[in-house]
Structures are given as C-alpha cells and as structure tokens.
Amino acid sequence: MSKRTVLWIAFVVLLLWIPLYAEGFWLQTGLFAMSAAIGAIGLTLLVGSTGQLSLATAFFVAIGAYGYCFLAGEKGGFGGAISAPDGLGWPPLLAAIAAVALAGLAGAAFSPIAGRLKGIYLGLASIGLVFIGQHILQNAQAVTGGFNGRDAPAFDLFGFHFADDHPSDLVVFGVPYGQLERLWYLGLLLVALSMWYARNLLRQRPGRALEAIRDSEIAAAVMGVSVPGYRAAAFTVSSAYAGLAGVFLALSFGRVVPESFGFLYSIDFLVMIVIGGLGSIGGAVVGAVIVSALPQVLLHYADRLPLVAPPGGGGLQPGDAARFLYGAAVVVVLIFASDGLAGLRRRVRLRNRKPEGSIA
C-alpha cells in the first residue's frame, strides 16, 4: 500500500469516527458543509468545466429543499386536518429522488434561455431566478409556508429513521445515535456518491465535450459537439446537484425558510468553488467546508479570538468577520493563484516530485 492510500484510509476512518466524539454543534456544522459540498460540486461542473457562470444555485437548492418537504409532507394541510403547509405524503426516499429530479427539470426548463444566451449574459440573467424564487417562496404559502417556512419530514430508509426515534435506542460504543449522528453517515455517503459521479462524468465523453466548449465554442461545434445541447445538459445536471444539496440541507436543518435561499447564498457557492479551484471536484468540497464552517467556527470561538466580538456586542461580528475573510480569500486566490487550492496542491506535488522524476 502506498503512503497515499494509507492516508486516505485513515482520513475515511476519521470521518466515520467523528460522531462518536463531536458534540451536536460540530455535527450540525458538518452536515451544512456536506450539503454545501454537494451543491458546490454541481456548480463547479457548470462554471469550472463548462465555463458557464451561474448565480442561480440558491434557487435550485430551494427547489430541492422545498420539493422534498412538499412531496414528503403530510397530506391535508391548510384547510385540511392540520394547520401546516400542504404535502403529498410520499415516502421520503421517493420524495427525495423526485425533488432532485424536480430541480433538474427546473434547470432544463431554464435552458431555452440558457441555450440562447451567451456567457456573461446568462450569468447575469440567472440572478433573476434567485429573486423570482424568493418571491414564490414568500407567496405560495400553501406549498412553502410563506415567510415562516415549513418543517422538513424526517428521512426514512426501509424502516430506518434518520431521526431520534425508530429505533429509538440506537447506541454505538456507548454513544447514543440520534438524528445528527445518523444523518452524518447519510451525508458522507451522498458526498462520496456526488464526487464519484462527477469524476466519472468529467473523465468520459460528456466531460471532454464540456471542456471543449469551455475552451472554444466554435472549435467544439466544428468537432461535432452539440453546443446548446451540452450546455443545457450541464445546466440540468448542475441543478440536480443543487437539488440534492437542498434535500440534505432540509434534512439537516429540520426546517426550510425562504431567508436561507437568497442571493448571498448563491454567492457563497461561487466563493466555494473559486477558493477550491474552478473545475476541481475535490477543491469544491474543500471550499464548501471552509466557507460553510468558517462563520460557525468564528461564532463558537468568538470570546477567545482577537478582533472578533461575541454576538450582540460591539465590534466585529463573527458573521461579518467570516465574510471579510472569504471575500479577501477570493481576491487573493484570483490575483495570486487563479486555480485555487487545487492548483496549489498540484504545484506543491510537482515540486516535491521533481528530484526523483528528473532524468539527470
């Protein structure tokens, strides 16, 4: 076994062990990071590999989140037996799959615009989706619950509940496994599947086609790549990823509110993939972890860090401090290392390898 394999196995074991030690706060932070990672992988497929800027991620995440809550929610809300937003009462697994498909379909439905618009025009137009999405979330109260949002039904896999009950006394090595611990493993699985699928997609025919489009649309078209078709497909796949991120976000938060899916949330996703390195899947995951965990970490240690004030007090708030940090990170990355963390890693590796590999 090479050193790398050993390190990887150690890393995976560490990830699997975390719920045995970490408190709820860190698990919750981790779940948010996993959701963000799935969305960021989808976005990097679109922005990094296809070269198509999109600022609409928050909209598609919202479709996934609300879609799941609506499809899996209890029947007969609003005017029916219970005073909650309406639902269809589907089994959670089916609802989750359908919600992802729904987000993908929404992406496909946008493709008449996506296929016609070029480059930056599409990126700017996609902002509109976020604002229109906000409007729908606030106003379609029967489905979304309006300003107050709605609860997310717990996930369920063949009778195993990803909540605190069914089985209600699940204990692993003396640690009670509740909702957060159970979701942790579901999240790891989903992130791993997302990475695997994206890697395969990029390595094969579609990936090469997308990269050809990014490098030169005309050349790609001349080589027989259907440019509008692939671009629409990339938009669809990326939206489906965002939808999956939304489903998992709803599960780990337990509730969805419109406020979470605003324009700034879209920007967060863009920041993640830029910090990680555009087009790099591992980079997107690392960027997602950094951007979603940073505010939480600063919040948690606010009383011990210099310059950062505890929430409510005067001075620099943890949320603002996080925004400054990652805003600055994007500037630094773009000016000094435009390929982000992934590029940095590649360069370090090349430098280390040189002495052995060079033929003297």
Added chain:
Amino acid sequence: MSQFFELLLSGMMLGCIYGLIAMGFVIVFKATNVVNFAHASIVMLGAFLVAKWHGSLGFVGAIAISAVVCAAAGALLDLVFIRPLRRRGAGIDALAIITIALNILLGTQLIRMVGNDLLPSGAPWGAKTTSLLGADIPQARLVAAIVAIALMGVFFLAFTRSDWGVAMRSAASDPEAAALMGIRLSRVAAGAWAVAGALAAIAGAFFVSFPAGGVSNATGLLALSAIPVAVLGGLDSTAGALVGGLLIGVAQQLTAGYQDNLAFLGRGLSNVVPYIVLFVVLLWRPSGLFGTREVTRV
C-alpha cells in the same frame, strides 16, 4: 387614467435614476470588459457619504465631495485589483467574480457602518411634491430626473466629441489598435472606473431620497437592480442603459401602483418585476435591446 399617468411619470423618473446607475455599469463594461458587481456597493457608499456629510456641507456640496471620493474609490479598485488580473489575461468570468468578492468586502463594511439605522438622504426637498400635468410628483424625483438627463447629455457629448471619449471608444472597439495609436489603455480603464464611481455617487444620493426612506443596510442589494437594467438595454450600450432604466422603472411603478389588482401574483411583486421583464426581453433579444450581437467568424 390619472393614476396611470402619475405612475407612468414617476416610473420614468425612477427609471432615470436606474439609468444613471446602469450607465456607470455599462461604461466600466465597455472600457474594461468587467461586469462590475462592486458598482452596487459604490452606489451605497455614495449615498452613505452624502447622508453623513450633508449636515456640514449641504446636499449639493456633499454630493460633490462624495462623487470625488467614489471616483477615487472606483479608480483604486481598478488599479489595485482589476489591473493585475487584466495583465494576466484573465477571462470575463474571473473579472466578474473578483468584483463579486470586492462587493462582499465593501458591502459588509458599509452594512456594518449603517447598522440598523435609516439615514435620511439629506435632499432639501424632503417629502414635498409638485403638480406636473395634473400628476403629483415628488420633487426629489423630478430633480433626479433632470440631473440624470443632464448628466447623460454631458456624457454623450464627452463620449462623442472629447479626446477622452474618442480614446475610450477606440479602446473599447479594438484595444490593440488603440494601444498602437498611443492610447494608454490603463489610463482609459482607470478613467472609466472613476467616471462610473462619480455617476454612482450622484445616482445613489437620489436613489435613497424620497419616496425611498434613506440609506439602509439593504441599499446595496437594491442597487443590484442596475444589473437587470444594464443587461436589458445591452451591456455595452449607454443609450440602452437609459431605455432599460425607463422600462424597468415604469414596470416597477405600475406593478407597485396596481398591486391590489395584481394581488393574485403575491405581495412585493414590484421587487421582482425587473427580472421578469429581463427574461422576456432576453428571450426575444439575447444580447439585450441595443447590445452588440456577438458575431462569430471562423
């Protein structure tokens, strides 16, 4: 009918303010190929400075100083952040993304400074209205429209007649040839950013005046409406910025005025109308109303 006319008129005046904001956006795009998201923060900075200084300098004086500061801020952003990227031949996306990051930095700082306050813009007209052709129009909006149109007129003249305008147009149409003719591209670029900054400051001061409440922590987000305006008119068309502004201003005022009749579409529709108009226009004309269509030659 009189209500319709009133809404139409006030919409056009709001549109002039939008047009002025969008024009700065378009100038920067034309001269440097940068989609400048930080423009929204500069609008907010301009409005904030006017709100802060109008007490000691008077409204006009505060606008003048604020315009100078914002022009300097714009030029500084170009020199420090955009130029290194441009030198390296960064693509339009990377340039757009760095301005998004700059918008985060500037916007976060401005939001911290404004806090939860609502700072009055300091416009001397207050909430007074004037009767114009039988319609009641806020005086601040009327002045804003006159100033905006005058500024655009001056800009069109400068753009077509002055050396600076010629330099900028040639830099926009063919940077290499312009450089060979002795035009300093970096100076043209910084100049465009400065002009955009000054326009943003003036537009910002009127943007938050009556009937708007003043500078709040949402001003930067609201100023993002300049993006659909600019895209609608065509990203590289200054005339398009005005037409786009008028269209969106009127559409917004009409939906706000008739919101009782549009209640089935939900509350707050006027905030999303710019984007709905944008989608409709883009489906019909993918490069905006007056934007240059990209022609591909092999």
